[in-house]
Amino acid sequence: MVSRINLEGRENPLCAAAQHVCEWWTLLILHDAFDGYTRFDQFQENLGISSSMLTTRLKALVADGLLERRPYQTNPVRHEYVLTDLGQSLWPVIVALTAWGNSRLAPEERSMVLVDATTGEEVDPIVVDASTCRRLDDSDAYVYAAGPAASDAMRARYDRKIGSSA
Template identity: 80%
Template sequence: MASRIRLEDRECPLSTTVGHVGEWWTLLILHDAFDGYTRFDQFQENLGISSSMLTTRLKSLVAEGVLERRPYQDNPTRYEYVLTDLGRSIRPVIVALAAWGNSRLAPEERSMILVDAKTGKEVEPVVVDAATGRRLDDSEAFVYTAGPAASDAMRARYVETGPT
């Protein structure tokens, strides 16, 4: 019988990513950080999260390099949590998740929509190939293949594809 493997121990980058930021509270904390929240009490009040859970998640995000902990007050010392470059880089993923959730709702059921900051018009986020601009939602046009660091098992899973 195969033993259970933690997601972050798997070779797959999706498993590794989920191991780092896929936890429910982590995504909501990051969403709040993108909305400008930086202080413990702001996160706690907005999310209704327990202080022990919030402390655990913030420590993890700081350890992962997603947030930076900075003092903003002396006597007593108080800290704020600011997105790093790595943290800011996950915004498109969170935007895409929210858009996917909204796509399953009627327009009048949506409690939050993404709009252009200048025009106020609703936008439809999509994931595209940077080189061609083609949407990546076509699972036949875009497929995974084994990368340079792939194990034999990963190579067996993904038959090498590419230009012929």
């Protein structure tokens, strides 16, 4: 579970999520893990990242519960890094970020696209509300509201009437 953090008096689940994945090497490592990379040398070779930076990021991903470090060889001891359920749950975030990046490029400029694994047809991912299947790309149609664990400050920030134009 992602922790709730308080930064300088601000509670915000976006901050809690960002502390785990917003370093750009982290996103690239996670992307490689989704592509099936598990071993240190695979990550290093594919990303061109220094061994010290990769070691630091992998330790953080393991500490955050996004990757699990497992031995795959005993002599000498070697480990692989496998996505946990929590790490797997970031798949839609990686897809959404990639789709956003691709949407700013002409089709011929895209170096990577998402395709249906069965048909090979390119897909255009969108984010929708699970209960209504309405697209969430209209930022005026949806607003944040204070949740059950919100502080008084958070409640004051989001104290507005749903359905009003204010």
